[in-house]
Amino acid sequence: MNKRTFLKTSSALVAGSVITQLSACRDADARTNWAGNLTYSADNLHNPATIKEVQKVVKIQKSLRVLGSRHSFNAIADSDENQVSSAGLNKILALDKADATVTVEGGIKYGDLCKYLDDNGFALFNLASLPHISVAGACATATHGSGLNNGNLATSVIGIEFIDGRGKVVNLSKETDEAFNGAIVNLGALGVVTKLTLQLQPAFSMKQLVYKNLPMAVLEKNFETIMASGYSVSLFTDWRNKNINQVWIKSRCEAHDDVKIEPEFYGARASVKNIHPLEDLSAENCTEQMGVKGPWYERMPHFRMGFTPSSGKELQAEYFVPLQYGYEAMMAIEKLHEQITPHLFISEIRTMAADNLWLSPGYNQACAIFHFTWKQEIETVMGLLPLIEQQLAPFNPRPHWGKLFTLYPEVLQSRIARLEDFKKLMAHYDPEGKFRNEFINKNLFGA
Known part of the structure; x- marks a missing residue:
């Protein structure tokens, strides 16, 4: 983690703003990430709204990083010199109903895309717990939802366009280009993603049930069975008393289906009302529960688009281990x-299907995923993460690229099977290293 960056921490929450002018600006107030734990180092923020404007910025600048919806908790999007905002690249470009695909600009947020897709009879295969994140940023970091049969969000991508380090437009297709699987989970290290084409499925309805107080011991022989009990399943725990506080089960359903809520699930009891993962907080900003049917995009995330997600000031860390x-x-x-x-x-605790994307933690392996939402106590948390990583060491954990971790670079690198192939892509598309920053240099090249 960038020590200088953490010395610039702030407790302010970012509401987010869109700056429309193209020219670089120096913010009067320091820019922070969404949670407010990170103040970005770059003074210059560029705000292109077209591909030509992106090309102009890339050709002129010697060092830059792309800034998406600011939901990363580490310095992956930081730069000592320039950031390029994707906020102005937020359009839906084309819907191909025959092929069931949609092409969008990289900066569009899932919450803004989903209603359009549903209105046209289509759905994405999965969503993260937050709909507030940008499509390109989520794919670049292998962000995910849950489900034994659901890959990370990047697995829906079948085509990508980006502006490389020379300012050239690059288009790669899943069907025809060998480099495609290396370019989707790209950590922002290949260029500025301007377009993505996503594979779709027919729209569908979902229901969501929540059960409380599942004994951890039940999972010893039933982990995969329980995690397969819905289209998407999440377990929430505060690690007290060897107990799973809540089980969230999201299931596909038909509009005419009768909703029956079983009172018990492996010893857990059905909730009698909508609840927040932090049960002391209001469930107002959570997606509907109690088996109430609704469109897929209003059930797959945990939080509703129109509300501030999660708890507010927080830190996040997450680790992937083989499902078994x-x-x-x-x-x-x-x-x-x-x-x-x-x-x-x-x-x-969630699960994710295997994929073939080179930098994905799910490369060639299905995963169990352990997410931590911490209080904003940075020194304490950064001291606890090595203890967790040590406990998980026998299972070769991989971290979420956009969250906090302390794994030694050489350990992390040893767990990325296609790292050398990805470095070749970096050398090809960004020969001058314009899109490299301290995060990339340390974690992909450092020792």
């Missing part, structure tokens, strides 16, 4: 409950 070690990894973390719980808002 899900229960063992969970119990390894549980041994740290006395250290973890006082500094934690909540943990979420």
